Amino acid sequence: MKPVPFEYERPHSLKAACQLLADDEDAVIIAGGQTLIPMLAMRLARPSRLVDISRIDGLSGIEEQTDNITVGCMTRHAEVERSPVIASHVPLLSAAMPWVGHAPIRVRGTIGGSIANADPSAEVPLVLVTLDGTITLSNATGSRTIPARSFFSGPMMTEIQPGECLTAADFPVWQHSRTGIGFREIAKRHGDFAMVAASAQVSVDATGKCIACAIGIGGVTDTPLALPELASSLVGTAFTDQSVHDAAKAATDNLSAMSDPQTSPEYRKRAATKLIADALMAARNDALETSEGVTT
Ligand SMILES: Cc1cc2nc3c(=O)[nH]c(=O)nc-3n(C[C@H](O)[C@H](O)[C@H](O)COP(=O)(O)OP(=O)(O)OC[C@H]3O[C@@H](n4cnc5c(N)ncnc54)[C@H](O)[C@@H]3O)c2cc1C
Known part of the structure; x- marks a missing residue:
């Protein structure tokens, strides 16, 4: 099948791109495609116009700030996957990148496209949701920043x-x-979207007690979901297999999980508890082995 006819624009400024989008509600951005x-x-998509943002200066790159x-947005998945800055400062993102599709997809696919596309898996x-990150959105007149946890609807x-x-x-x-x-992730084949995924970051003190914790799940509910109450309940404790399993089970018991012909909500919740x-245990063990951690 061929796409329905569409117009194509490749503006050289963000302002021009946003104006094209504002002028035509059926226009869409194309990033990695x-x-x-x-x-x-x-x-399945029938836009009137594609607004290609790949030639706009300043939309690609990885920058260290204080915190x-x-x-x-135009930074390719492959660049993030190979970045020593990401590996050193946001190792959770480094660990997740090899799970994003296949290598050729990661060469073209972009971080902004992945976030804007909002696939629950x-x-x-x-x-981004696990670590409580933020997202910047720009239009022709300015920009705003919103928490990732409020971005996915x-x-x-x-x-x-x-x-x-x-x-x-x-x-x-x-x-x-x-x-x-x-x-951790379960998918039918490596490179497929996750059926269920879990990401965790944990800091411990010299005695091994948890002093900070973040945990999130994907593929279970209709948006990626941070579990801040579960994370808080573990701060101040020394993890054991049983305590962490019990806390995970309590966090997933009342979730309204998605269903599809291959995967029942019950399966998704059981898998989420395990992952x-x-x-969490992998993050805690990793923290215990780390002497320098992820400091700037
Ligand atoms: C076979 C296959 C397997 C895949 N497996 C996975 C996987 O396991 N995990 C995973 O996360 N992804 C997977 N993907 C998707 C891949 O990661 C895509 O690269 C990503 O979802 C979209 O990024 P893109 O840059 O290609 O965006 P595009 O395809 O160009 O755009 C996707 C959507 O986002 C919008 N958009 C793009 N950029 C912006 C922006 N800056 N601002 C506003 N809107 C924007 C577009 O208008 C469009 O609606 C897979 C894709 C394929 C084909």
């Missing part, structure tokens, strides 16, 4: 307003000296 092009080919790392949104739905482009994501950097990460517990 790894999701949009198949959607066009299957006629976070800013990743520009996508790894980059999961890490449903499957493939976000708070992006007409005329806006997602320009960057900020991933918080933890300063604790003993910090570790754990990322949360595994990710």
Whole structure:
């Protein structure tokens, strides 16, 4: 099948791109095209116009700030995957990247596209929500920053307003000296979207007691979901397999899990309990082994 006819624009400024989007509510951004092009080919997307943002200066790159790392929307997955800055300061994102599709997809796919596309199983949104990061949205007249935890409103739905482009994501950097990460995922085949995924970051003190914790799940509910109450309940404790499993089970028991013909809500919740517990224990063990952690 061929796409329905559309116009194509490749502006050289963010302002011009946002104006094109504001002038035509059926216009859409094309970034890496790894999701949009198949959607066009299957006629699941029928935009009037593609606004290609790949030639706009300043939208790509990884920048160190004081307490976070800013990743520009056009930064390719492969660049993030290989970045020593990300590996050192946001290791949870490094650990998640190899799970994003296949290597050729990561060469073209972008961080902004992955977040804007808002697939409930996508790894980059999961890490951003887990770490309580922020998202910058720009239009022709200015920009605003919103917490990632308020950005996703449903499957493939976000708070992006007409005329806006997602320009960057900020991933918080933890300063604790003993910090570790754990990322776990179940998919039918490696490279497929996750059925269920869990990401965790844990800091411990010299005695091994948890002093900071973040945990999130993807593929279970219709948006990536942080579990701050579960995380808080573990701070001040020394993890055991049983305590972490019990806390994970309590956190997933009342979730309203998605269902599809292959995966029941009950399966998703059972898998989430196991992956949360595994990710937390992996993060805690990683933290214990770390002497320098993820400090700047
Ligand atoms: C076979 C296959 C397997 C995949 N597996 C996974 C996987 O396991 N995990 C995963 O996370 N992803 C997976 N993907 C998706 C891949 O990660 C895409 O790269 C990503 O979802 C979209 O990024 P993109 O840059 O290609 O965006 P595009 O395809 O160009 O755009 C996707 C959507 O986002 C919008 N958009 C893009 N950029 C912006 C922006 N800056 N501001 C506002 N809106 C924007 C577009 O208008 C469009 O609606 C897979 C894709 C394929 C084809």
